[in-house]
Amino acid sequence: MRRRRLRALLAGLTAVLTVSGCAAIPSESQPQAIPRENLGQPTQEIPEPARGLDPLSVVREFVRASAQPTSDYAASRAYLAANAREEWQPDQGLTIIEDEFSTVYAPDDDESTDSDEQLVTVRGTNVGRLGADSAFIPSDEPVGVPVRLRMQPDGQWRIVDAPGTILITESDFTDSYFRVPVYFFAPDSTAIVPDLRYVVARPQSGLPARVMDLLLSGPSNGLAGAVRNPLADATLDSNVTGANDGALLVPLTGVDGESLQEKQLMVAQVVRSLQTVTTSRIRLLSDGTSLVPGQHDWLPSEVPAYEALSSPKSELPGLMTVDSRIRSLGSGAPIAGPAGAGAYEVESAAQSITGGQLAVVESAGPRRVALRVGDYGRDNPVVDLPAQTLTRPSWRPPTSAGSQSNELWTVADGERVVRVSRAPDGRWTPQAVNATDLLAVGRISGLRLSRDGSRVAVIAGGQLVVASVVRSADSASVTLRSPRILQPGTLADVVDVDWLSQDTLIVATNSDSMPVARVSVDGLRLDGYSSANLTPPMQAITAAPGRPIVAADSTGLWTANDVGDVWRPHSHTLAGAEPFYPG
Known part of the structure; x- marks a missing residue:
């Protein structure tokens, strides 16, 4: 997007933050949460900064003023020297930092010998970046941004070398920008x-x-x-x-x-x-x-x-694997066919979105598993996919109403992302997915294809990663692109993941304080569920649009509908059960 387009997007926010000065010139300003008073109050002009601000306070107020993009960040430019106001051309994105940040003087070795010049560093924790395309990109890289100031002829400190990007606190970003799907x-x-x-x-x-x-x-x-x-x-x-x-x-x-x-x-x-x-x-x-x-x-x-194509039918209650068999979440009874009767030693399974197909990962001997794919309730043939481990399969949605899915995904041995496609003769054949960028994050222990088929949510190296699914014109080749680690500084030891909706994920972790969490698909929002009644370690989790979340801990199955809910025992809970909705 060109710069003039971004300026058009940013023009129109008529807001002003009240600024305040500091009485002394400390060697470091202590981290503090930035208040949001008066944000959004209309004004006719941008006020000049308070007089007598020390260099640390000038830089801090400069960051605070970045919440106001009005007139090409006129409020921020007020803290720049006259020449710098005209020359400052920050890039087209925003760097979003946590509310608590500090401004510190540069070490003596880096300081200028000119007493009328100061070098100040903004230190904080990175939340992420808003790109030129207005999409959020998560990051946990440390923030250390140098800002050079000089005493002006009127005795006021002003910035002469401003950052090349706009810095904004998370709270100010939330107040000043609106999320739109x-x-x-x-x-x-x-x-x-x-x-x-x-x-x-x-x-x-x-x-x-x-x-x-x-x-x-x-x-x-x-x-x-x-x-x-x-x-x-x-x-x-x-x-x-x-x-x-x-x-x-x-x-x-x-x-x-x-x-x-x-x-x-x-x-x-x-x-x-x-x-x-x-x-x-x-x-x-x-x-x-x-x-x-x-x-x-x-x-x-x-x-x-x-x-409708990406939502499970309401009459499909979901399934669970327990004691190497598949049972219904709705009745607790074994399902029809060999997968429910114990003919397979089931390790994991997945039901297609429309309900008529089933994929089963079964134990096939020491350090060996097999993938079976076919119609629900039938004896399903084995796919030619040798592996020691396979992640729980994940179905791609059908291409039209009334049709069946022609593709499912799994990961073999933690490092081979595979899509299994149905050939014209009905056989299911594995094909490699180009996942080079994704595999650089770590070994894969879980993968869920979004129910619209455009993204994957992956557990790689214990972290939650989302990537886009890019297909060639004839779908002969598929590549996972733009992998992004969600909440990299917070979410760790992820055990399982599922799609709560097309833009929201639900995860189970090994964290005692946040065993279950909800995460936006871009990673900006993270909401922890109550841990009441759950007994770690968590085993599995499943979610779908309009369905209660079902989590499996060390004692059995639990359900909740929203973040504030206390977990309730599932009506057909069984120890060792791992639940899954269609998809």
């Missing part, structure tokens, strides 16, 4: 895929235009190549505005020649992407006329539920 589609189906992005929150009236700008710019770098964008050739004919009758007018151009089906997908993209920032009816036009003939305005309730 922008929607695209799976490459070979109508499964809709959310792409989490962040836009300047104020003024609220400009949010729809900022979201449309993101949508038309395409998927974030992390999802590039993993999703399809029906709006790829679309642009805005004029500004996004409110019509006199209360509708929100979105005038597109460049899409008139597209098919009706493609236009309906465009409607879903726009309406779903805008639903978090407006309650107005969306009036979608193409070169001045209705994008879809016969319907001018749209509400979210009028858009088809494109999540």
Whole structure:
């Protein structure tokens, strides 16, 4: 995205932070949480900094002012010397740091001999970075940013060499930026895929235009190549505005020649992407006329539920493996067929999203396992995939309603990511997935393909990693790209993971203080579940849209619906059971 596009996104936040000075000039300012008083109050002008600030306080207030992107960060530029105000060109992203940070003078060896010059370092803990594409990228790299100041002729300290990036605290970022899922589609189906992005929150009236700008710019770098964008050739004919009758007018151009089906997908993209920032009816036009003939305005309730392909059917209660057999989570009874009757020594299993297919990993002798794939309730053939270990299989969604899945994934021996595809003759054959970047993180002990098929969540070296699934045009080759470790400084010893929704993960860990946690797919948000009633170590966990979470600890199965819930015993709990929903 060009710099002028980012400036357009950032223009419009009319807010000011009250700044305050310090009475003394300490050698170090102690870490402290940054208060958020007065954020979002409108102002007509940017006030000059308080007089008499020492260099440490100037740098600290400079960081605080970065919460105000108004007029190309005019509030931050107020702390720069006159020449630096004109020359400062920070990059197009934001570096987000924890609220507690410090400003310290440089060591004597690095200090200037000029008494009118000071070198100050901003020290803090990195949370991540907001890229030029407005997507969050997690990081735990230490922050040590040098800032050079000089005494000005009026006796005030001002910054003469500012950081090359905008520094902003996590709380200020949360207050100043609004999270928006922008929607695209799976490459070979109508499964809709959310792409989490962040836009300047104020003024609220400009949010729809900022979201449309993101949508038309395409998927974030992390999802590039993993999703399809029906709006790829679309642009805005004029500004996004409110019509006199209360509708929100979105005038597109460049899409008139597209098919009706493609236009309906465009409607879903726009309406779903805008639903978090407006309650107005969306009036979608193409070169001045209705994008879809016969319907001018749209509400979210009028858009088809494109999540249906990626959501398990309500009549499928889920399954569990226990004592080498598969049982129903709904009744506790063994399932029909050899997998429930004990004909296989089941280690793990996965049921397809539609419920009609089953993949089973069975023990096949000392240090050897086998993968069986086929119809649910039948005797399933063994796939030619020699391995000592296989992770629990994960099904790709079907490409259309009423069809079956043609692909599932597993990891062999912790280092070979494999997709098993159904050939035209019905046989299931393994194919290697290019996972070079992902394997650099560590040995893989778990993998869950997202139920829309666009991402994988992986446990690598005990850490939680998300990567995008990029397929060649004919799907002959598949590569895992842009792997990102989520909450790298917090989440460790991850035991199991599942997709709670298309943009949210649930994990079980070996942490006594946070045995179960919910994590946004970009890693910015982490919420720990109650540990009440759970008895470590955790064994497994499963989740799905609209379903209670089921966790397995050392005593059996427990369920919860939300973060604040106390875990309740599952109605069919069994010691050693490992639960799984379809997918």
